[in-house]
Amino acid sequence: MPTQALAGGHTAAAHENADVLVSFSHVQKTYDGDTLIVKDLNLDIRRGEFLTLLGPSGSGKTTCLMMLAGFETPTSGEIRLAGQVINKLPPYKRNIGMVFQNYALFPHMTVLENLRFPLAVRKHPAAEIDAKVKRALGMVQLGGFENRYPQQLSGGQQQRIALARALVFDPQLVLMDEPLGALDKQLREHMQLEIKHIHQSLGVTFVFVTHDQGEALTMSDRIAVFNHGVIQQIDTPATLYEHPANAFVANFIGENNALAGHVMATANDISTVSLGDGNVLAARTGDAGGPGSPVIVSIRPERVRLAKPDTPPHSRLAARVIEQIYLGDHIRLRMQVSGCENFTMKTPISKLDRCPNAGETVDIELSPEHLLALAPPPSA
Amino acid sequence: MTAASDTLDPSPARAVPLKRQLRRAERRKNLLFMALILPLAVFVLASFVLPIGSLLQRSIANPEVHDNLPETLELLDDWSGEGLPDEAAFVALARELGAARGTPAIADIAKRLNREQPGLRSLVMRSARALPLAEGTPAQDGLIGIDERWRDPVIWETIKRAGSPTTGFYLLGAIDRTIADGGEIVKLPKEEAIYLDVLVRTFEMSVIVTVACLLLGFPLAYLMATLPVRHANTLMILVLLPFWTSVLVRVAAWIVILQNEGLVNKLLMWLGATDAPIRLLFNRTGVYIAMVHILLPFMVLPLYSVMKGISPVYMRAAVSLGCPPFSSFWKIYFPLTMPGIAAGSLLVFIVCMGFYITPALLGGPGDQMISYFIAFYTNQAVNWGMAAALSAVLLAATLVLYALYTRYLGGNAVNKIR
Structure with missing residues (x-):
């Protein structure tokens, strides 16, 4: 349940209060007075962490970022920055660095002028400005580009200058609004690591918004998964992936196989689930309800294995192979399992003695520690 | 592969x-x-x-003497300029003047020569009337017999000078200069020198109208660029509305509104702002009001199209970097609108330079721009040379302005922003 996840995150952070840089409490936001874009947001951002707000478009993650930056005001609730309520503080007094989606480098200014801008506004002495600009350019490895105009730079270079500009005035917090969206895949992956390394070397708090789960997993210390204006789960990447709190998180992050059924019994954190076709499986209890309630058992494709002779019956299912997809380092098998046509198994080629062909029927093993019984999403 | x-x-x-x-x-x-x-x-x-x-x-054309007295001029080419030309020149002149007698050509010649030296009109007309000479009379004696002045070598010098196929007279006249008898360029006497003043006045009025259009148009264009599209479209129609009525109709409407018994003066008197009506017509004020009204769309449209292309994210970025909103506007937004300001100002200024009907109808004698004089020379004085010269000066001024624009604000500045 979302509330569970929220309460957990909130109280856990509450007693290490000195570490909390930003805290949202009961923040709501509506633009039209009818629908809440952000519903009761409670979130603590720890000092020095790299937090990613992840979610589909319209989930409220960008609104959340804009409220933190000061471009939107919360309809109700409180946002605190280093203990101070900042609801009414105008954005230019917040001292928060921001990297925008399309970089927003000032086109009529050179790289140097762009970087000097935040320092000149703060009336730093000239010598200090020069030193800081030089350091920031060195940090993004673009020394020597001072006199170029933004449109004379490649997308990746503009991205770095935007980052340098957001960091040059030593803000305590840096916000990034899908900054890598305009770059091609290779460059994006390179920049992900670069931003992560800059974060590690500076120790500044980063809040990063993206809808790309791979990006979030690569870069973040913690990820807050948003859907319908509510944080579904906030955890480390590994925990999110291995122990998703609900069906939405399980589906949104990584690939997932879902089989529908009913709970038969629950004991010791293990649910016994009867699938639609009468097969019975044992699974860890996620947020599934008690006996009789509908449930989805979910398993990652790479956790599916071909059954061995000693596989117990409640972890064994018959599967008919529909398609074999060869991907070089691994093989994917699309199979029909218990009425589900899109069940996928993913396995490294070295782990396979013999690859089943399309049309063959094999037994697969779904071990209980990798199966998770989750409540079906409300719309399903 | x-x-x-x-x-x-x-x-x-x-x-x-x-x-x-x-x-x-x-x-x-x-x-x-x-x-x-x-x-x-x-x-x-x-x-x-x-x-x-x-x-x-x-x-620069100078056809009157050149086309009508070709033989005389050819013979005068060989004349040293000292003493009188030989008999052949007198013969040719007498024949050519005689041929021109009774045609418009004789008036053209007389007028053209009179401009070089006052009094020559009567000499030419009188001589032409007395031509042709009686049979057997030597041409030199005959002409001198008609008028003693043909004995003066300066007259012949004048004819020779006026016979050149081109002349700088009109162009020099358009900038208040003339050619003195010695051939050097001198300033016209004060009472005849008016065109430089007119040119300066044209520039001055154009600058004032352009600045007024910019001051009024910039906030309007900014409003249109920031409003939601639906409201912006309504405003756009209001901006374009003046385009749909003829300039003459609008000028007539301004006469009705601005006259002493007009709407504006009645309102001012009713508000107690003034006791007697303020003169708004047939002076500079009326001309400025109407010109700004007519030219405002030329400023608003380029400004709007440039502002529409400026992403609001630049302002946000400036604010997030610690710059207060008003200062962000000046440091970031305003420089980005420069191509629009430059294009709008150039457009308004150039159109202004050629304005004719509005100052002619709403202004006094001291408010006329250079186009008025061009129209005067074309329609009333029928002095095509002067009209063409004034037009050339206007064209040159416009081209210089355009060159300055492309040099300092055109190409580079626009490229930088795109």
Whole structure:
């Protein structure tokens, strides 16, 4: 349940209060007075962490970022920055660095002028400005580009200058609004690591918004998964992936196989689930309800294995192979399992003695520690 | 792999035809494009380039004496300038003047020579009336018999000078200069020198109208660029509305509104702002009001289109970097609107420079711009040389302005922002 996840995150952070840089409490936001874009947001951002707000478009993650930056005001609730309520503080007094989606480098200014801008506004002495600009350019490895105009730079270079500009005035917090969206895949992956390394070397708090789960997993210390204006789960990447709190998180992050059924019994954190076709499986209890309630058992494709002779019956299912997809380092098998046509198994080629062909029927093993019984999403 | 190397095969046997094919394909495309713009090119040539060319040519043309006294001038070419020309020149002049008698040509000659030296009109007319000379009379004696002044070598010098096929007289006149008897360029006496003043006045009024349009148009364009599209469209219609009525109608409306018993004065008196009506018509104020009104759309439209292209994220970025909103506007937004300001100002200024009907109807004698004098010389004085020269000065001023614009605000500045 979302509330569970929220309460957990909130109280856990509450007693290490000195570490909390930003805290949202009961923040709501509506633009039209009818629908809440952000519903009761409670979130603590720890000092020095790299937090990613992840979610589909319209989930409220960008609104959340804009409220933190000061471009939107919360309809109700409180946002605190280093203990101070900042609801009414105008954005230019917040001292928060921001990297925008399309970089927003000032086109009529050179790289140097762009970087000097935040320092000149703060009336730093000239010598200090020069030193800081030089350091920031060195940090993004673009020394020597001072006199170029933004449109004379490649997308990746503009991205770095935007980052340098957001960091040059030593803000305590840096916000990034899908900054890598305009770059091609290779460059994006390179920049992900670069931003992560800059974060590690500076120790500044980063809040990063993206809808790309791979990006979030690569870069973040913690990820807050948003859907319908509510944080579904906030955890480390590994925990999110291995122990998703609900069906939405399980589906949104990584690939997932879902089989529908009913709970038969629950004991010791293990649910016994009867699938639609009468097969019975044992699974860890996620947020599934008690006996009789509908449930989805979910398993990652790479956790599916071909059954061995000693596989117990409640972890064994018959599967008919529909398609074999060869991907070089691994093989994917699309199979029909218990009425589900899109069940996928993913396995490294070295782990396979013999690859089943399309049309063959094999037994697969779904071990209980990798199966998770989750409540079906409300719309399903 | 094989397919790719097939098409890019560099073997000489295929390379040449491929290049030729490419050229042929491009030539066909170019011909098509040329054919498409041909009607426009012909139209521009016939209605714009040729008339302007002939107008400019008229500003230095000097046909009156040159065309009507060709033989005389040819003989005067050999004359040293000392003493009187020989008998042949007298014969030729007597014959050519006689031929021109009773035609408009004689008036042209007389007028042209009189401009060089006052009094020559009567000499020419009187001589022409007495021509032809009686049979057997030597031409020199005959002409001197008609008028003693033919004995004066200066008269002949004047004819020779006025006979040159081109003259700088009109162009110099348009900038208040003239050629003195000695041939050097001198300033016209104060009472005759008016065109430099008119030119300065034209510039001054254009600058004031441009600045007024910019001050009024900038906030309007900014409002339109920031409003939601639906409201912006409504405003846009209001901006364009003046375009749909003729300039004359609008000027007439301003006369009604601005006159002493008009709407504005009645309102001011009712509000107690003034006791007696303020004179708003037939002075500079009225001209400025109407010109700004007419030219405002020319400023708003380029500004709007540039502002529409400026992403609001730049302002947000500036604010997030610690710059207060008003200061962000000046440091970031305003410089980004420069191409629009430059284009709008240039457009308004250039249109202003050629304004005629508005100052003519709403202004006093001291508010007329250079176009008024061009119209005066074309329609009333029928002095095509002077009209053409003033036009040439106006054209030159406009071109200089445009050159300055492209040098300092055009190409580079716009490229920088795009």
